[in-house]
Amino acid sequence: MMSSGVPVWPASALESVGLLYRPLQDIEIYVEDKDSEVFYLELLSRLMPKGRKIKKVIPLNGRENVVDLCKRYKDPSPALFLIDGDLDLTLRIREAGIRNLFQLKSYCIENYLFCLYGSREIIVETSGKITRDKAITKAEWSVFFESVADDLRELFLVFATARVLAPSLKTVSLGYSSISTQKTRKKGREPDLVKISEVIESIRTESLKFTDQITWDLTLKKIRKDARDIQTIDMVSGKDFLLPMLDMYIRSKGGNTVSTDSLMFRLARHCSVDRLSELGDALQSILKGGTVVSS
Template sequence: MNRDLSVGLPVRGLAARYAEAALYHNYNDIDVYIEDTAEGYRKLYAIVLARLFSADGIALDRVFPLGSRGQVLKAARKDDGCGRKSLFIVDGDLYLLGGEYEDIPESVFVLPRYCIENFLIDSSAILRVLYEDAPEMDMDELKIKCDFEGWFSSSRENLKELFVWFAVSHSLAAGIQTVSMRYQAICKNGDGDVDSLKVRLVVDEISRDLSVRFGQEAVSSALESVRQKVDESSCFITNYVSAKDFVLPLLLIRGRAVSGSKAANLNLKVRVARVCSLHGLDPIVERVRRLAAA
């Protein structure tokens, strides 16, 4: 679903946004514009992208949030860049499975996963960060008690079913506010487990609503289309489930319960961003290399 995160923010034209970017021309070799204005998002992006680009000697100190996905696409279409090399990045979101609503400009990079935080779903990195906050526990004990592999195994089918139906709703442009739902709606306990009954209730409600509004044939067709878009060779949770609103909060609930960490989620995510694997982000590196060479 298309999220308008700009509500309540001051209206700023492209000139003002480019003016902000101009302040960092001595620190950024390329101007990167993103869609999300949530707290901490700018820092997460900057950390991950700076790590990515450093091997190529491309400096990046700051990225610039523009607001909603639609605003980023609009800005990319109007971009004059003032001679600067610019890259616009939007989340894969439900568009990965439900399809795009409009053409994507050449200067826009669509993340191959749901959002930037999906690249923080790295059990080893999360354990490494939690280990710093658990002075009385060794790494092997922490790993066994957190049992992230067990969590993924037990959560996979429930989260897949949930986000497949979110994507069906998206593909039908149903307007169901699936993005307003958070992990609390499906969390079972203080260990961050997923409640299969809660997931089933949500899925059944979406299915009934869509069938009434669009007819069973249209819903079945959309469901089949979504399922065909799933890359079965990759981890569904890592690619298609919102890490921001579901996966990371649940994993951190689990990790905090074991380690006793008192750090806020945002603090933990920033620390994970500094050490997580960058696997899966090669396409954006190639895009930036082409931009730098142009």
């Protein structure tokens, strides 16, 4: 198959990649996202036990393909199948009871890159003159995120409500540009609380073409209650919102990045992996001949 001149391999062909690389690595890891192998390899290699290796992360171009292969996979060779949380995370919908399927407890893998430590390293590397203690302080990081966290949380609660009541509406795919403003060329697009409020109201108004106000209010209230223990840093899409916002912040602090791919790779190299401990445990369990069951 061809897409814009670039070959797009069917899932069946991509599945066979695991067989080719099996002699070279200790575990096969299958993921959703195409064009993501280098980033995943850098990040997941940091979670591997000493002396164990992965040489190829295999993208299957979509969640359904990953889940389908996971259900069919009967080979004794160690394999882990990794999928995102998406809006299902906020809605408490999980792919449960599937052997060796690991569903992230964040919107997507990019959420784990949203990190003070990784951002600080990029600024230090780019500058060559700024010390780590001056690149970003913990207080500055808190102000940066907390100043917009509540508004972003409400935005994604509204997105999740629309997913239930008006699933045809465009929500997360509106992206960071819909809630940001270009104030200066150097800093890039900054979060705009007024625009966030406008998007929230627009989604509510459009959703009321599919439902009534009482149903909307009750559904939003229930989703908000059910999601009360989910951290905002996990609820908001890392790929579509947090990373563009972080790129803006890093640039404002003197840490230029070339592209989104470059930013992701450098963050994957430097970010804290503490929040990925459950994924690391799953990899170790499978490598030892055990299994994990999605929940």
